Amino acid sequence: MQNQMTIPKGRVVDLTHVLTPFKEQYTLEVAQRDKRQGPEGDIMSLVYMWSHVGTHVEAPLHYLRDGADAAHIPIEKLMGPAIVLDFRHKETNEAITLAEIQAAGDIQVGDRVLAMTGRHTLYNTPASHDRPYITEEAVRWLVEDRKINCLGTDSSGFEVRGVEHHPDHHLLMNAGVPILECLNNLTELKQQRIFLIALPWPVVGLDASPVRAIAIEAEA
Numbered sequence: 001m002q003n004q005m006t007i008p009k010g011r012v013v014d015l016t017h018v019l020t021p022f023k024e025q026y027t028l029e030v031a032q033r034d035k036r037q038g039p040e041g042d043i044m045s046l047v048y049m050w051s052h053v054g055t056h057v058e059a060p061l062h063y064l065r066d067g068a069d070a071a072h073i074p075i076e077k078l079m080g081p082a083i084v085l086d087f088r089h090k091e092t093n094e095a096i097t098l099a100e101i102q103a104a105g106d107i108q109v110g111d112r113v114l115a116m117t118g119r120h121t122l123y124n125t126p127a128s129h130d131r132p133y134i135t136e137e138a139v140r141w142l143v144e145d146r147k148i149n150c151l152g153t154d155s156s157g158f159e160v161r162g163v164e165h166h167p168d169h170h171l172l173m174n175a176g177v178p179i180l181e182c183l184n185n186l187t188e189l190k191q192q193r194i195f196l197i198a199l200p201w202p203v204v205g206l207d208a209s210p211v212r213a214i215a216i217e218a219e220a
Helices: 098-104 136-144 167-174
Strands: 010-014 028-032 045-049 056-058 079-086 112-116 150-153 179-181 193-200 208-218
Touching: 056 193, 079 098, 098 136, 136 167, 167 179
Parallel strands: 079 112, 112 150, 150 179
Antiparallel strands: 010 208, 028 045, 056 179, 056 208, 079 193, 193 208
């Protein structure tokens, strides 16, 4: 990391969905590579998976041909002060507007912004994509005015509905802002401002990567 960063002491909340092989919406298969002889002895596993399985981050390469891959997301974009904005009252396919984003919390320049929709309960169900969306105007303000480090959600995404292009991805990916999707347990947080850690595998050529995401609520 280019700058020193102090991780606060406090309550830790796991924001990651537990993955179950062969039962995920996006493929995850695990096989034992070696046979264990008796109750002890080391084994290894073969893992076949989609890059977007579970709680994951999308790198610019997901949308841009020449975008950075998971190995080249600056670590500080996914580790640092974050704010959680509560949009659980929003209906499926309903817009989250710029005015609503601004009213939901005091977003600081450089924040990591997490939209709480309450859709974590729909994870890995037929209704997993039932969600509100964030308007292009709101995302543009977050990127250009607030210069956010990442944008995340506890639903499967926040892209604008009913259009053929992907305006939110266009704005975020061209600005080098990674996207966190399928976060869990945002509703368990007691503070709006947290310290976020959500680190991907540094795999060259990977467009997205599962993360182990946690929130730290600083001690008063």
